[in-house]
Amino acid sequence: MLRYTMDVEEYVRASGSGLELEELSLFGLNYKFADISGIDIDHFPEEEQMEELCKNNSSVFSWNFDRLTLSRYVAYMEAMVGGSEKEYTGLENGENRGYGLMQSEHRTAIAGYITASEEEDHLRTIYHISEEAGEVSPHNVATHLHSPEDNAEEAIENLQDKGLLQKDNGNGIKLTKEGFITARRITNKHRIIEVFLEKMLRLQGNRIHEEAHRLEHMLTDDFVEGMSRLLNRPKRCPHGKAIK
Amino acid sequence: MSQKTKSQEDYLRAIYHFFEEGKRVRSVDVAEYLKVSKPSVAEMTSSLVKMGFIAKNRYSSIKLTKKGAEEARKITNKHRIIEVFLTEFLKMEKKNLHEEAHRLEHAFSDNVVKRLGVLLKKPKKCPHGKPIMR
Numbered sequence: 001m002l003r004y005t006m007d008v009e010e011y012v013r014a015s016g017s018g019l020e021l022e023e024l025s026l027f028g029l030n031y032k033f034a035d036i037s038g039i040d041i042d043h044f045p046e047e048e049q050m051e052e053l054c055k056n057n058s059s060v061f062s063w064n065f066d067r068l069t070l071s072r073y074v075a076y077m078e079a080m081v082g083g084s085e086k087e088y089t090g091l092e093n094g095e096n097r098g099y100g101l102m103q104s105e106h107r108t109a110i111a112g113y114i115t116a117s118e119e120e121d122h123l124r125t126i127y128h129i130s131e132e133a134g135e136v137s138p139h140n141v142a143t144h145l146h147s148p149e150d151n152a153e154e155a156i157e158n159l160q161d162k163g164l165l166q167k168d169n170g171n172g173i174k175l176t177k178e179g180f181i182t183a184r185r186i187t188n189k190h191r192i193i194e195v196f197l198e199k200m201l202r203l204q205g206n207r208i209h210e211e212a213h214r215l216e217h218m219l220t221d222d223f224v225e226g227m228s229r230l231l232n233r234p235k236r237c238p239h240g241k242a243i244k
Numbered sequence: 245m246s247q248k249t250k251s252q253e254d255y256l257r258a259i260y261h262f263f264e265e266g267k268r269v270r271s272v273d274v275a276e277y278l279k280v281s282k283p284s285v286a287e288m289t290s291s292l293v294k295m296g297f298i299a300k301n302r303y304s305s306i307k308l309t310k311k312g313a314e315e316a317r318k319i320t321n322k323h324r325i326i327e328v329f330l331t332e333f334l335k336m337e338k339k340n341l342h343e344e345a346h347r348l349e350h351a352f353s354d355n356v357v358k359r360l361g362v363l364l365k366k367p368k369k370c371p372h373g374k375p376i377m378r
Contacts, residue, residue: 197356200363201356201359201360201363202359203355203356203359207355211353211355211356214351214353215351215352215356218347218348218350218351219348219351220344220347223334223344223348226333226334226335226336227334230333230334
């Protein structure tokens with residue numbers, strides 16, 4: 001197991017990333033939080049350099065947490081103080097993955113969380129499954145997720161916490177009314193962008209889906225509404241799926 | 245191969261903004277233009293120096309290298325083509341243009357912007373009258 005101690009502020013400064021530190025206060029403890037999602041990990045110090053940045057006796061480790069249910073994370077973090085530690089696995093350059101550095105007076109941690117984009121992908125995946133098969137099961141979700149880094153269990157738990165997904169009477173799960181509305185909106189957005197890329201920009205094949213997948217998280221609803229008007233309100237995406 | 249981050253692209257475009265007007269670029273100008281703190285400009289400039297995009301001279305002004313100038317022009321063109329698209333196709337109001345384009349410039353790939361340029365018949369100027377150069 002690798003053990004590191006470091007100061008988040010110094011770490012962020014050394015990275016030259018221009019990140020801003022946020023102050024978080026949870027359970028009466030103050031944390032410095034730096035969101036390092038989307039930052040090229042190459043710009044952060046190498047492992048040896050990290051050791052040079054060490055200051056106190058806290059340690060760095062990684063696990064997943066959902067930023068919006070930070071309390072659970074903090075409870076876990078507190079339980080870890082003085083207890084066993086998870087292995088530090090290092091950061092991966094996942095395009096969508098959310099990462100944050102957190103530091104309290106007790107320890108420093110690198111944690112991954114589910115970003116809004118990932119959550120949108122999860123919703124769109126589940127909407128897609130219910131369109132095709134009707135029945136949504138954890139297994140179905142696992143096999144349909146976009147990114148190999150994704151964890152179906154985590155995704156489902158997160159959506160349940162948000163009230164977007166619920167258990168149905170059998171073994172399956174289904175979108176709540178709110179979940180369905182959100183999922184449909186995201187799916188329509190994706191499909192309108194696909195029509196735009198095909199009809200107006202003449203993109204072809206896989207490129208259409210790939211570009212749309214990235215753009216759907218970054219274009220505002222207004223923008224896509226403008227696109228839809230421009231395209232005379234398309235009824236189907238280039239793959240023949242309905243836009244409702 | 246390390247990729248540029250969004251904020252590095254923003255910095256390059258900000259530096260290009262002054263460079264284009266023939267002004268000497270100082271860190272404080274960039275900080276003001278991007279509404280960020282001076283220390284974060286200092287951090288960012290050192291990372292851009294490391295990547296070979298800019299050079300700092302002893303008068304504390306920032307110079308774009310050849311590589312930096314090409315990159316910055318690409319990003320600036322991208323921003324302006326998107327502004328043209330927003331105006332001509334989506335009929336967006338001028339006052340919201342810059343901010344919307346600012347977000348979108350990171351969303352569109354180079355390939356998509358190239359095709360947007362074709363769709364718009366290769367515009368020569370952005371809605372604010374700034375040149376789109378090739």
